[in-house]
Amino acid sequence: MVASEPRIAEVAAAVVRAPAHAIRQQHAAPPRLVDIYDTTLRDGTQMEGISVSVDDKLKIARVLSNFGMHYIEGGWPGSNPKDAEFFERAKAEPPPDVWSRIAELPPEAWSRIAAFGSTRRKNSTCEQDKQLATLIAAGTNCVTIVAKAWDLHVDHILEVPREENLAMVGESVAFLKAAGKEVMIDLEHFFDGFKANPAYTMQVCERAVEAGADVLVLCDTNGGTLGWEVDQAVRTVASAFPGVRLGIHCHNDQELAVSNSLQAVQSGATVVQGTINGIGGTINGIGGTINGIGERTGNANLASIVPTLQLKMGCAGVGERLPELTALCRFVDEQLNRLPDSKAPYVGQSAFAHKGGIHVSAVNKIPDSYQHIDPAAVGNVRRTLVSELSGRSNILSKVEEFGMGSKEEFSSPEWQDRMNRVLTAVKTLEKRGSTFEGADATVNLIEPLRGYTFEGADATVNLMIRRLMPGYTAPFRLMDYTVTAADTMGSDALRGEETGTPGSVMPSVRATVKVKLPAGVSQMESLASFWDNGDRTQRLESAEGNGPVNALAKALNKALLPTFPSLQHVVLKDYKASRRPAQLPELRVFVGEVVQELKFQLKVRILDQESATAANTRVMIEFMDSHHNQQWATVGVDTNIISASMCALMDGFEYALVEYAPCCSLDRPRPPVREEDDPFEGERS
Numbered sequence: 001m002v003a004s005e006p007r008i009a010e011v012a013a014a015v016v017r018a019p020a021h022a023i024r025q026q027h028a029a030p031p032r033l034v035d036i037y038d039t040t041l042r043d044g045t046q047m048e049g050i051s052v053s054v055d056d057k058l059k060i061a062r063v064l065s066n067f068g069m070h071y072i073e074g075g076w077p078g079s080n081p082k083d084a085e086f087f088e089r090a091k092a093e094p095p096p097d098v099w100s101r102i103a104e105l106p107p108e109a110w111s112r113i114a115a116f117g118s119t120r121r122k123n124s125t126c127e128q129d130k131q132l133a134t135l136i137a138a139g140t141n142c143v144t145i146v147a148k149a150w151d152l153h154v155d156h157i158l159e160v161p162r163e164e165n166l167a168m169v170g171e172s173v174a175f176l177k178a179a180g181k182e183v184m185i186d187l188e189h190f191f192d193g194f195k196a197n198p199a200y201t202m203q204v205c206e207r208a209v210e211a212g213a214d215v216l217v218l219c220d221t222n223g224g225t226l227g228w229e230v231d232q233a234v235r236t237v238a239s240a241f242p243g244v245r246l247g248i249h250c251h252n253d254q255e256l257a258v259s260n261s262l263q264a265v266q267s268g269a270t271v272v273q274g275t276i277n278g279i280g281g282t283i284n285g286i287g288g289t290i291n292g293i294g295e296r297t298g299n300a301n302l303a304s305i306v307p308t309l310q311l312k313m314g315c316a317g318v319g320e321r322l323p324e325l326t327a328l329c330r331f332v333d334e335q336l337n338r339l340p341d342s343k344a345p346y347v348g349q350s351a352f353a354h355k356g357g358i359h360v361s362a363v364n365k366i367p368d369s370y371q372h373i374d375p376a377a378v379g380n381v382r383r384t385l386v387s388e389l390s391g392r393s394n395i396l397s398k399v400e401e402f403g404m405g406s407k408e409e410f411s412s413p414e415w416q417d418r419m420n421r422v423l424t425a426v427k428t429l430e431k432r433g434s435t436f437e438g439a440d441a442t443v444n445l446i447e448p449l450r451g452y453t454f455e456g457a458d459a460t461v462n463l464m465i466r467r468l469m470p471g472y473t474a475p476f477r478l479m480d481y482t483v484t485a486a487d488t489m490g491s492d493a494l495r496g497e498e499t500g501t502p503g504s505v506m507p508s509v510r511a512t513v514k515v516k517l518p519a520g521v522s523q524m525e526s527l528a529s530f531w532d533n534g535d536r537t538q539r540l541e542s543a544e545g546n547g548p549v550n551a552l553a554k555a556l557n558k559a560l561l562p563t564f565p566s567l568q569h570v571v572l573k574d575y576k577a578s579r580r581p582a583q584l585p586e587l588r589v590f591v592g593e594v595v596q597e598l599k600f601q602l603k604v605r606i607l608d609q610e611s612a613t614a615a616n617t618r619v620m621i622e623f624m625d626s627h628h629n630q631q632w633a634t635v636g637v638d639t640n641i642i643s644a645s646m647c648a649l650m651d652g653f654e655y656a657l658v659e660y661a662p663c664c665s666l667d668r669p670r671p672p673v674r675e676e677d678d679p680f681e682g683e684r685s
């Protein structure tokens with residue numbers, strides 16, 4: 001046993017030097033070449049709720065191409081005018097200014113756009129078939145046609161003699177080959193056919209190969225096949241048609257589409273079809289779909305398949321562009337008007353988010369101890385969440401992430417004490433019904449409130465820590481505020497009275513905010529001493545809005561802007577107020593423009609539903625600084641939804657000032673600011 005010790009030490013040292021995925025990569029064999037075939041724009045659009053314009057299709061195609069997809073199926077030109085237009089316009093692509101990366105590559109390395117269609121209509125000829133004519137007219141090098149490979153479909157859906165189906169397959173492939181196309185044949189229901197009548201299904205394959213098909217794509221159309229059945233079938237076809245490229249096309253009806261696709265590659269397939277968009281989620285973010293989009297439950301998710309092929313299975317994949325995967329998925333989600341699902345493997349916001357204290361402690365030492373890959377490999381990032389499940393390591397990670405000091409400083413008794421106090425506050429508040437994930441800037445340590453969550457409010461946590469730092473001073477103080485709401489009759493109401501029809505009621509909401517601020521800029525040289533020695537002033541502002549929070553945000557912004565012009569760039573992006581997270585879906589209310597660029601969305605949760613109107617409400621607000629391209633979130637809790645909102649609003653503005661306004665920040669590096677945004681620039685010089 002003693003003799004083995006040095007080896008253990010050696011292995012341990014190697015692990016510390018090189019993470020597991022790096023070791024895997026070092027020992028990888030030469031990359032296997034597997035073509036990635038994206039059908040987001042064809043099968044992806046067959047999902048309920050998805051509809052894309054031609055412009056969006058072209059945008060997505062360009063991005064997929066820049067990412068390095070080998071094939072992009074653009075649609076079915078014989079199906080509808082939109083898809084026909086896509087292929088017409090795609091002929092003019094790539095405009096080098098847009099497809100910048102493609103412009104650098106030789107044409108043979110460009111993505112191939114594929115036009116999709118079917119075998120000729122029954123009892124007809126290819127020459128008479130309008131749909132085949134549109135495939136040729138689409139002008140793509142690659143054409144993919146769907147063919148019946150299950151005798152059940154031939155007998156009862158197509159309703160033709162089996163020989164006629166074989167003729168449809170052979171003649172259609174030969175016709176397209178004669179037109180100079182690369183032909184992929186999608187063998188619909190291949191696996192069901194292979195189980196029911198393998199001899200006939202193999203005859204379909206044979207007819208396609210004899211006619212010159214370049215790729216036999218084995219489809220799990222109903223998504224009911226299991227991994228070992230995929231393995232057996234792919235191996236059988238591979239040995240029956242040596243040298244013929246095999247593809248795989250899986251649906252996710254059993255949540256096996258990714259796994260079955262990877263199995264097919266392992267068994268010999270070299271073309272994988274799927275859809276890239278793996279992060280579309282439901283509106284409340286709970287239980288969103290994480291498969292690729294597509295008919296019924298979706299297609300195989302390329303956002304999981306591509307990195308697995310590349311990082312775990314020794315395939316070339318998209319090579320050095322893999323770190324663009326997360327951004328690609330977000331882009332596609334945006335184009336398809338879907339909310340990202342945080343739980344998506346590889347690309348989701350939570351894919352590398354660590355919450356449990358033991359996990360955070362470990363990843364701080366060796367990141368791979370709780371990660372299967374380096375998140376950077378797919379363009380994602382490791383995140384630490386603060387909650388009641390945190391240990392000191394979570395807080396330490398946040399302090400480091402916020403750039404509040406160096407590791408050496410954190411071992412000082414002052415920092416240890418500070419971190420313990422923050423940790424205790426978080427746990428206490430969460431016990432009372434609070435959660436802190438995501439609200440790093442808002443917690444009021446003096447008066448614990450019920451209902452916080454910090455996981456989604458990093459800015460709140462940030463302010464909690466700052467407020468425990470010596471000399472920290474808030475850049476403004478709220479003295480009081482009021483909100484009044486009234487319904488007044490509009491002028492058309494009068495007309496209503498005259499005509500006897502009901503008039504409209506004009507709701508009006510007005511807010512006033514009084515804040516205490518530094519009077520003159522020169523006193524702001526040192527915020528730390530400002531409240532004791534500085535010259536103060538008060539500013540009272542009022543504003544009207546389309547709701548109480550909207551009016552309050554406007555009034556607060558108005559009161560702060562003259563002293564802090566940099567707030568003009570702060571956008572309130574997301575406002576959520578919610579009750580009982582587990583029971584009620586989040587209500588999202590887009591409140592809209594507040595002041596110029598000031599927008600926000602509200603998330604409200606009522607935490608104690610039994611208390612009815614006296615229930616605690618948690619409000620989370622997401623902000624964005626368009627100038628620094630930064631986002632942050634705060635949380636506020638109160639039985640009064642307006643107070644909870646005001647609390648989150650104030651923290652959001654305070655965070656914006658201490659993080660990005662030159663006059664307010666602590667001695668720490670800041671993103672660059674344009675000179676005209678710094679009200680103290682002139683004074684200083």
Ligand SMILES: CC(=O)SCCNC(=O)CCNC(=O)[C@H](O)C(C)(C)COP(=O)(O)OP(=O)(O)OC[C@H]1O[C@@H](n2cnc3c(N)ncnc32)[C@H](O)[C@@H]1OP(=O)(O)O
Binds near residue numbers: 147157
């Ligand atoms: C598994 C898949 O995802 S395959 C792709 C499925 N996608 C789509 O269907 C979306 C686009 N489809 C469409 O726009 C239309 O269905 C069209 C234009 C293709 C056809 O429209 P229509 O001519 O009105 O026919 P309809 O949709 O009602 O029925 C489909 C016809 O195609 C036939 N058909 C089905 N598969 C094939 C095939 N591989 N080869 C030839 N004909 C086929 C059917 O038997 C049926 O013919 P029938 O009416 O004589 O029985």
Ligand SMILES: CC(C)C(=O)C(=O)O
Binds near residue numbers: 043146187222251
């Ligand atoms: C046309 C083919 C590829 C298909 O969508 C399926 O079989 O699911």
